[in-house]
Amino acid sequence: MNPLASALRRTRQARTCLAAPVPPCRKRTAQAPGDIGSVMERQRAFFATGATIDVDFRLRALKRLDEAIRSHEAEIKSALRQDLGKSSFEGYLCEIxxxxxxxxxxxxxxxxxxxxxxxxxxxxxxxxxxxxxPEPYGVTLVMSPWNYPFMLALEPLIGAVAAGNCCVVKPSAYSPATSALIARILRETFEPGHVDVVLGGRAENAELLEQRFDYIFFTGSVEVGKLVQQKAARHLTPVTLELGGKSPCVIARDADLDVAATRVAFGKWLNVGQTCVAPDYVLVDEAVEMEFAEKLAAAAARMYGADALGNPDYGHLVNEKHFKRVSSLIDPAKVVYGGRVSPETLQVEPTIMMGCSGDDPAMQQEIFGPVLPIISVRSMDEAEAFVKGREKPLALYLFTRDKQLERRFLGHVPFGGGCVNDTIVHLATSRMGFGGVGASGMGAYHGRRSFETFSHLKSVLKKGTWCDLPLRYQPYSAAKLSLVRLFLR
Incomplete structure (x- = not known):
């Protein structure tokens, strides 16, 4: 049966589910972080010992972390399942x-x-x-989000430790099971003062941002990122901001539509769409719009089954507030696949909407969920103008066989990073940096970029004493100026 035709018949059911009442927010119990002032004093004192300058010390610490992660693998998977409904496979693939x-x-x-x-x-x-x-900054802060709560707390920490810093890690309060486990693992692995963990919510975040750190690494929303930069500016503290935005996926008429549909489906519905670099919307050439949509719906059905909400490997949204926000972005009149929601389990079906435009509610904010609007364009010129007319995205995905079109988009369309003929996987390597631009962030990490992000690269000139050319010293002369012009031109 044609997936689009089948989905269209479910539109009425989708409207009913969208209107279902949402239960009140569950209460979270925040763990007290202790005295943050004492944590800062301990970190300053530890860094002052000079222990972290020794590369062997750093390597031993990172080796202990590797062993701890491996020994706690089952617990990490269990915590991710509890917080986000992540399957064991996805927990290992995308986090551990x-x-x-x-x-x-x-x-x-x-x-x-x-x-x-x-x-x-x-x-x-x-x-x-x-x-x-390269020299370490000193005492650093890593503030991580809830959507990939293990990886996005640990990967920046790895860079901070490798560069020789002390580090305070603040995991998200919205992923309590994983955050508590991170705290236990790091306290087992590192000496107090070298790496410390602060648990809690907004009050603890606010108190941490009042402290004077030597570097701050933040991953999260644009709104909070602005606050972090504002607070850091009081102490002239450098920051890396890994934010988000609406990452477009552009489908040219010459694209391999079978491959495009499968890879867009993977990137969009991984972690139930709660991924900062997930395709947020699709711009597709009108000549292949219907064919692409049909193949995308078929790919979703193939991956998640006819009943995604009953699939044990399909996760859920992080909380009721996020569930309500994402659900409100679904326009039942435009749904051609999916559209069902479950308030009891905080799940939203993989959902495709067609006939969308830049004025739709789903196009006014980052969706950060399993809802995908498709916008038809008459040409790649129109697609390029659409993207360039909005804030610079964290990622861009282009599906085409046309080398000239590829060069045009890579050379003329600003974005943090991305893929040609794939989605998301550009961040799954340590051989390239990952980061945003403009409203999607600043700075980068992964691999060497992480080491350099958490290092001050100190320039040093050593001058020989056996010869001291007199050109720069007074008294000046026309002859000296001629020689200076020879050297400095």
């Missing part, structure tokens, strides 16, 4: 496995990264040598 991969990459390259890097000197400073010396 990526974290271990980043750990392995950091430890295998750390000695080389930590060495001073020599730079070829120029004649203007003859005789001299140049080098860039």
């Amino acid at each position: 496995g990526l974290t271990l991969s980043e750990l392995g990459y950091q430890t295998s390259h750390l000695r080389r990264w930590a060495r001073p890097r020599h730079v070829l000197p120029d004649l203007a400073n003859f005789p001299s040598s140049y080098r860039v010396v």
Whole structure:
């Protein structure tokens, strides 16, 4: 049976489900973080010992973390299932496995990264040598979100420790089981003062942001990111902001639609759409719009079954507030696949909407859920203008066989990072940095970029004493100026 035709017959049922009452928010019990002022004092004192400067010390700490993650794998999967309904497979694929991969990459390259890097000197400073010396910032803060609560807390921490910093980790209060387990793992692994964990909610976040850190790494919403930058500015603290936005997926008429549909379905409905780089909307050439939508619906049905809400490997939205927000973005009149919701389990079916425009409610905010609007465009020029007319996205995905079109989008459309003929997987490597631009964030991490993010790269010039050219010293003369012009041009 045609998935679109089948879904259209369920429109009335989708409207009924959308109108169902949503239960009141469940109360969370926040764990007291202790005295944050004492934590800061302990961190400052630990960094002052100079222990973290030793690369062997850093490597031993990272090795202990690797062993701890492996020994707690079953508990991590269980916590992720409790917080987000993640399957065991997805928990390893998207959280544990990526974290271990980043750990392995950091430890295998750390000695080389930590060495001073020599730079070829120029004649203007003859005789001299140049080098860039990485040094840790000091006491750093990592504030992580709830959607990938394990990976997005641990991966920045790995970079901070590899670079020789002390670090305070603040996991999200919206993923309490995983956050509590992170606290236990890190307290078992690191010495107090080297790495500390603060649990809690908004009050603890606010108190942490009043402290003077040497570097802040924040992953979360644009609104909170602005607050973090505002607070950091009081102390001129540098920040990395990994935010979000509406990441477009562009389907050209020459795209391999079978591959595009499968990979868009994977990227969109992974973690029930609660992914900062998930395709937030699709711009598709009108010539292939219907064919792509049919293949996308078929891919969703193939992956999640006829009843996704009954699939034990299909997760749920993080809380009632988020569930209500995402549910409100569904326009039953435009739903061609999915549309059902379950207030009892906080689930929203993989949902495709067609006939959408930039004025739809779903296009006014980052969806961060399993609802995907499709917008038809007459040309790739129109698609390019649509994307460039909005805030710079964290990711962009282009499906095409046309090399010229690929070069055009990569060269002329600003975005944080992305893929050609795939989605999401550009962040699953330690060999390239990952980060946003404009409203989608600033700074980058993963691999060497993580090490450099948490390091001050100190430029040092060492001048020889056996020769001291008099050009720069007074008294000045026309002859000296001629020589200066020769060197500095």
